[in-house]
Amino acid sequence: MLLLIALSTMAASAMAEPVNLKLKWKHAFQFAGYYMAKEKGFYQDQGLDVSILEAHQDQVCNGAGKKPACFMASDFGAIVENQDGDEHKVLAAIFQHNPLVLIVLESSQIRSWRDLKGKRIMLARKTNADIKAALSKVGIQAGDYELQDTSFNLQDLIDGKTDAFAAYVTDQPHRLDLLGVSYRLLYPADEGIDFYGDILVTRTEEIRENPARVHAFKIASLQGWEYALDHLDETIDVILMKYNTQHFSRKDLYMEAVATKKMILGDVVQVGYMSRQRWMHVSDVYKKQGLLPMDFDIDEFIYEPKPSFFETTFTYIKEILMVGFLLMVAFFMFHIWRLKSAVKQRTEHLARSDARFKALFYGNRCVELVLDEGTGDILEANAAAESFYGYTRAQLLEKNIADINMLSKAEVAKELEAAAKEMRNHFFFQHCLSDGSVRDVEVYSGPMIWDDKKVLYSIIHDITERKRAEASVQKLSRAIQHVGEAIIITDPYGVIEYANPAFTKITGYTLDDVLEKKSMHFFTNALSDQANADMWQHLLDGKVWRTKIEDQRKDGLKFSGTLTVSSLKNAEGRITHNVALLQDLTSHDALENSFYQAQKMEAIGTLVGGIAHDFNNTLAGIRGNLYLAKMQQDLAPAVAKRLDIIESLSIRAADMISQLLTFARKSLVSLEPLELNAFMYDLKRFFEASIPENVEVKFEVTEQSLVVLGDVTQLHQILMNLMGNALDAVASVAQPRITVSLALFEVDEVFLQAHPYFKAESYARFSVSDNGCGIESVNLDHIFEPFFTTKEQGKGTGLGLAMIFGAAKSHAGFLEVESEFGVGATFDVYIPLTSRPLNAVSSEQDLLVVEGHGECVLLVDDEQNVLNAGQEVLISLGYRVHTATDGVMATEVFMKHAEDIDLVLIDVVMPKLGGFEAVAAMRNVRPDLKAVFSSGYDKDEVLKTNAAQGSVVMLAKPYSIQSLSQVVRKVLDGN
16 A cells, blocks of 8 residues: 555656746745745645745746746836846735835934935845835936945945845844844835735746646645745744755744735735736836836736636536525524624623733833824823833823924824834834933834724833943944954964954955964964963963064065963853954064164264264364475475375365264264266266276266255265275176266156155166176165175275265165176165255355464363464464463463453363363453364264354364464454
8 A cells, every 4th residue: 555655656746747936036934935835745736846946046947848837936026127028927916015125224314215316225136126116206216326236235234335225124124133233114115116025927928838837836836825824933944944045043034924924914815815906006106107118018917817617617606605695694693693792792801801901011111102193192101101201100191202202293203104004113212301311212113902092002122221332342343443453353272253454454364364264373483382382371371471473474574563362251261262462563673673773873973973083183283284394495395295195185084084973973964056967077087087997987977957955075975985886896897897877867656656765856866887796685684784894804894885875864865776696786876956056166265374463362272282283373374372281271371361362262172171161261251252162073063062152163173274264363353
């Protein structure tokens, strides 16, 4: 017997006709009836083998042959949008209302369809005729809003990527509720577009060729829907087991099921019911909105099967039965008196039920109000409402809900209408209490019968603290998103669950790169095995672990930082997550290195300052004695020539000391307008006479006049040092070549992106190129450091390039280098051009020695050689001279000859008493005393240190005799 049953089942399966049902979307409770028709065997009973396909799955179907027949769970809007030549007919209307709505955020200020003008609307293409009809109804056409292809992701609405999101009211608002996002629903029904939702459709060809199969499929599908609506839990179990491609929870499916039942109205009309009049209304609205051609015949769209012989016979039988029914009416009248008795009993039961409900209402701890659905007057309030609002029941019953709600009266009226028409039952408001305070509330409101009157029954929850907590969480979330330090959250085993944007900025890895990967994989190169083990031990002990790391970004660039890791524990003390904080120290380390470099330069500067003082004093003595020696009448020509050479060398030495002071930032350069073209031609003549003949030197100087603010001595030193380095580099090359060029350089966007420290202006560019040995890449980062050299001992000090770098900076310029080891190097010096005019050249008169007229000069210096030479020079110039070796001795000499001394020429820095202090003491006796100060230290530093002295005349050692004679003369003459 069992064998026969099995064989018959197999035969039935083999004979079943293949049918495809294509859904309009992914699997959801929205299509529950079709699942149950398949699972409960309703399709199989009709001889159909049905495959249920999601919208994205391709199907091959035909009205005949071996290809499966096609049916679609669609909607009228989709049919309108997809008029591709195929004729379709609707078999049944499953949803009596369309669940398609637009969701907008409560904070968007969009309150109606008219507010959507100019807004962004995210829609699924070819399924939005109802939405477009509603927009058209309020005068908003296709060009009046920005149409966005839907991402099917509600997060886009939350993140502000769109203003309105097309969604199904059956499930997606519930997801926003779970996220705690306040929203508003715009129903097409608000504008009179309240049409059928999901409908069952097939092609006209299928109906024509296989009417029995179409009829069978419709009957089985409606059976499935009736079963699904009567067995929600069983249906949800089936979906969770076989059709849950969207990974819904049981709660999600149950919420969708409840909403779906409201759309189907199975308790009011038979599932699948359609009204020709309603279809006519739908067609007329679409035609008026231009969404259907005017000749569209709705009757051609509605499926009306031709009655079979069986159905005709059944009709006659129904008529016979109707006659029988009328005959039975008399019999039922007999029982009317019994029904009256039953009604009475039922009425009494309802009265008792109403009493129990009111008892629950008044005693409920939730705030509850009963409102007039038309006016909003408060008809009843429970004790919890009295406690919450701070009013007595009598006071509340004298109020309108608009007196409590912070919305305007017009807005309150609109919300009342939405609740009364069951367009919405969930609201968020702000209510004002009796003490004037305002509380955030969540309201569930819907119609009910109260004392034989239709009212709105509202349950109010105070969510003020919840909203504050949510705001705090959102604030914390925003802080984590915008904080400058990288924050990584992992599970207890180190698998990354979250990383903020700063993590990407610091490491270059995106969240997708690291999600669900071990966090320590990204710091493996930075942590030793011991450090890694130490970190985990700290976390297990509940301690904070911190270390400094150096690692690589995703693009290969190195970065340094501080990594701090701690664990999070739950109430039971179990570690649930680990939190890592990564602080980028790359800029900090660079700043620290700059600070160390500045300290080193400061130390060098102090050293150079002291050396410069001694050198300048020595050079001052040399230059004074040279002047005296050259004054000898019987001086031999050869000796005079050598004295000239010595004087030239002393001037060169003084320039070198000035360069050292500038390099160490102990002296300010004298920047004057300078034409570089002529300057380069002067250097060319010098180089041509001094460079070995075997070296090919090429000069390329632009004819365009380039004027900069420059210091001649420094610029001369820059090119001399660069040329010297180039000569050293080509010393071992068979055919040495050096190119020196001067050209205009305009900074463009491309160059600026690669060199952001430049300014978008015009520069003069010196370039010195050679084909020498070049510079190794490992040394390129160090060549500008003081005392760094790759030359043999005794052939280089390591200060040349550092001085060039400093000189370029003092000219507001830059020094760049390009080099390939074994090929050569190019050094480019960029100095900004100036629009200042060139200064007039000094006259020859400025260089003449000016003699005295017998005035008395007090000469004070702690260097005996400088003192002796200075005394003889002043006497040779026609002055009478008193001398002193320190400030104390100078004041004593002055006291003896106060009325005779016309001018004091005094060194600033001396033992016992300095120059400024000594002159101050002398001026206490003679306030009109004239003074000239001198120093071997940097002139500007000395003046800065003694700023309180006011305006002073200063001679910087080693000074020329011409400068000395002119300054002394001018001061004596009052100039």
